[in-house]
Amino acid sequence: MQADHRQEPPAEFEFRGSAAEYFGIWIVNLLLSLLTFGIYSAWAKVRTKKYFYQNTFVAGRSFDYHATGLQILIGRIIVIAGIVAYTILGAIPLVNLAMLLGLVFLIPYLLVRSLRFQARMSSWSNVRFDFQGNWGTAAANYFLYPFLAALTIYTTWPFVTRSVQRFHVNGHTFGTTKMSFDSPIGPFYKAALAAMAWGIGTIVIATVVVGVNANISGMLSELSHDPEDIAAMIDVIMILLLFFVAAIPATIIYRAMVRNTVYNYTILGDGHRFYSDVSALRLLWISVSNAVVVAMTLGLMLPWAHVRRVRYLADHTLFIPAGPLDDFVGDISAQVSAIGDAYGDIEGFDIGIAV
Amino acid sequence: MRLAVGTNTVWLIDDQGQIQTRCTPEELSVEPRVGSTERRVNFPDGTLFLTDQHAALEHLIADSSGSHLHHAERFHPRLIVVTLACLVAVWGVWKYGLSLLVALAVWMTPLPLVTAIDAGVMQALDQIMTEPSALSDRDKAMVQDSFDRVLAALGPAAEDHDYTLEFRDLPGMGPNAFALPGGTIVVTDELVRRVSTDALAGVIGHEIGHVVEQHGLTQIYRSLGAFVLIGMMAGDTGPVLEQVLLEGNLILSLSYSRQHELAADQFGVDLARKAGFDPNGLSDFFDLLEQEFGDQEMDWLSTHPRFEDRQENLKSMTQGH
Numbered sequence: 001m002q003a004d005h006r007q008e009p010p011a012e013f014e015f016r017g018s019a020a021e022y023f024g025i026w027i028v029n030l031l032l033s034l035l036t037f038g039i040y041s042a043w044a045k046v047r048t049k050k051y052f053y054q055n056t057f058v059a060g061r062s063f064d065y066h067a068t069g070l071q072i073l074i075g076r077i078i079v080i081a082g083i084v085a086y087t088i089l090g091a092i093p094l095v096n097l098a099m100l101l102g103l104v105f106l107i108p109y110l111l112v113r114s115l116r117f118q119a120r121m122s123s124w125s126n127v128r129f130d131f132q133g134n135w136g137t138a139a140a141n142y143f144l145y146p147f148l149a150a151l152t153i154y155t156t157w158p159f160v161t162r163s164v165q166r167f168h169v170n171g172h173t174f175g176t177t178k179m180s181f182d183s184p185i186g187p188f189y190k191a192a193l194a195a196m197a198w199g200i201g202t203i204v205i206a207t208v209v210v211g212v213n214a215n216i217s218g219m220l221s222e223l224s225h226d227p228e229d230i231a232a233m234i235d236v237i238m239i240l241l242l243f244f245v246a247a248i249p250a251t252i253i254y255r256a257m258v259r260n261t262v263y264n265y266t267i268l269g270d271g272h273r274f275y276s277d278v279s280a281l282r283l284l285w286i287s288v289s290n291a292v293v294v295a296m297t298l299g300l301m302l303p304w305a306h307v308r309r310v311r312y313l314a315d316h317t318l319f320i321p322a323g324p325l326d327d328f329v330g331d332i333s334a335q336v337s338a339i340g341d342a343y344g345d346i347e348g349f350d351i352g353i354a355v
Numbered sequence: 356m357r358l359a360v361g362t363n364t365v366w367l368i369d370d371q372g373q374i375q376t377r378c379t380p381e382e383l384s385v386e387p388r389v390g391s392t393e394r395r396v397n398f399p400d401g402t403l404f405l406t407d408q409h410a411a412l413e414h415l416i417a418d419s420s421g422s423h424l425h426h427a428e429r430f431h432p433r434l435i436v437v438t439l440a441c442l443v444a445v446w447g448v449w450k451y452g453l454s455l456l457v458a459l460a461v462w463m464t465p466l467p468l469v470t471a472i473d474a475g476v477m478q479a480l481d482q483i484m485t486e487p488s489a490l491s492d493r494d495k496a497m498v499q500d501s502f503d504r505v506l507a508a509l510g511p512a513a514e515d516h517d518y519t520l521e522f523r524d525l526p527g528m529g530p531n532a533f534a535l536p537g538g539t540i541v542v543t544d545e546l547v548r549r550v551s552t553d554a555l556a557g558v559i560g561h562e563i564g565h566v567v568e569q570h571g572l573t574q575i576y577r578s579l580g581a582f583v584l585i586g587m588m589a590g591d592t593g594p595v596l597e598q599v600l601l602e603g604n605l606i607l608s609l610s611y612s613r614q615h616e617l618a619a620d621q622f623g624v625d626l627a628r629k630a631g632f633d634p635n636g637l638s639d640f641f642d643l644l645e646q647e648f649g650d651q652e653m654d655w656l657s658t659h660p661r662f663e664d665r666q667e668n669l670k671s672m673t674q675g676h
């Protein structure tokens with residue numbers, strides 16, 4: 001990140017919520033969702049999003065989330081009906097082939113609608129975001145480029161990641177102000193190498209130091225000869241564990257480094273910039289320790305874990321205005337009445353189901 | 356900024372005393388409180404007024420909508436009760452609620468669809484895996500006779516599905532049989548050649564059990580239901596737990612599959628006995644399989660239980676009678 005020539009003081013992202021307060025919201029949400037067989041979870045989602053958005057501040061002003069529970073519920077009913085229909089019809093050969101072809105078109109379309117909904121329902125300082133990407137670009141980014149990368153045995157995967165990030169960031173506007181992202185490919189390869197270093201490193205350590213038997217085919221043949229061979233069975237379990245230890249952290253490291261790059265090369269309007277200095281290893285530690293604490297408390301520490309993660313990310317994110325911050329806020333506020341209610345109608349729906 | 360409320364009008368007045376915007380009290384939309392964040396008051400022209408003077412605002416607009424929810428969410432010893440209620444409710448939904456939803460979904464699945472699944476799967480299998488049966492007509496007629504007898508023992512429930520027997524040669528699959536959700540039951544040539552009539556009746560009874568108890572659809576809906584429920588209830592669980600939950604769901608659905616096998620075993624033996632066959636036939640069949648292929652050491656990564664457990668299961672049943 002080069003120093004800004006006008007040297008405006010950057011505005012920090014700040015999360016003002018607390019784990020205790022969110023625990024109350026979360027547990028009441030959960031109880032009401034359980035008692036209504038999941039129907040209330042749509043309203044619960046809105047309440048959770050509002051809590052996190054309204055508590056995230058930049059330059060003294062907060063974000064906000066505007067979707068209603070009913071909108072989320074309708075979106076979910078459509079998606080669940082679709083998944084059920086797909087699963088049942090998918091059991092019929094030939095029909096599932098036709099459906100697979102249909103999905104190639106449907107998924108990019110739904111993705112764009114979902115991103116648009118998500119953006120239009122989000123605001124900062126009462127100015128809404130918007131998303132204008134088209135589904136053709138989405139299809140290229142999510143189907144064509146990954147396919148092409150596979151042809152190069154994934155050595156060109158960083159190019160796919162960069163292209164996907166371009167699609168996301170360049171499609172967004174804040175009010176009427178455009179956002180844009182472009183960067184050299186170097187940082188993406190650096191992230192990929194770091195992730196690979198972790199993956200290969202853990203596998204080497206596991207085989208050499210801990211002594212996990214990496215000879216999978218030998219192990220399996222041993223098992224089929226002598227199914228009572230407990231040692232071989234333990235080896236199979238160790239391989240599964242190794243997958244968790246190698247693959248999941250590698251993904252976390254890659255995403256953290258990509259996040260930094262995307263923020264550091266994103267420009268809002270004429271020259272407003274962002275800065276992110278998330279540490280991949282720190283984020284990895286937070287993710288792993290969160291998972292352990294949550295698992296050991298039957299999930300009850302989930303709100304604490306979530307707040308901890310969000311606070312860390314906010315604390316390592318800056319907004320760097322091109323001119324005086326007050327000018328920026330003033331400019332943005334002037335756009336409110338122009339676009340305030342333009343997005344009142346349902347212009348898309350949310351398809352986000354976690355897990 | 357000040358918010359002023361009259362009988363027919365609400366004004367937003369700035370520090371200089373200038374009126375910024377106004378509307379009728381009905382047009383004003385005041386959002387419910389979320390945590391300790393500022394409360395949001397929306398004017399119809401898009402103007403947003405934020406305030407942390409919660410008590411004053413509630414008094415002013417004489418509206419406490421959503422304050423019950425906010426009150427219930429406050430960090431307070433009462434939340435311990437809510438937490439306990441949640442743990443009980445999670446257990447209840449997992450144990451009974453999900454089964455109820457799954458049963459409802461199975462019941463709502465239209466019959467023509469299930470029949471179409473059978474036809475489609477058979478078509479695909481015939482193209483990729485199976486060879487036409489090489490059994491003699493006499494053998495086929497004998498098996499068909501056993502099948503009809505076992506099916507007849509089912510009574511009026513036999514009308515619920517379109518039960519049909521199919522013969523196929525499945526090289527490499529050994530003595531085997533499987534059922535499709537619509538009632539198509541396939542037996543391999545090797546099964547017919549190698550096992551006794553009584554064992555065959557037990558196997559057919561087992562497969563009919565899968566169809567009667569709708570195990571196929573139940574498994575599809577159950578893993579789907581667990582996936583959706585966890586997704587909606589737990590929300591964002593973070594990158595590590597997300598993977599753990601996904602794998603856990605898979606291992607759990609395998610455990611349901613093994614439970615279904617045991618249930619079908621019991622059903623099959625019962626049905627074969629009613630039809631007048633030796634109820635030990637299925638048990639003999641497991642002995643044959645165990646001698647030939649050996650038993651697995653650990654079963655938690657398998658769709659079928661160990662033969663030892665299946666024998667145990669059948670024994671417990673005969674002792675019960």
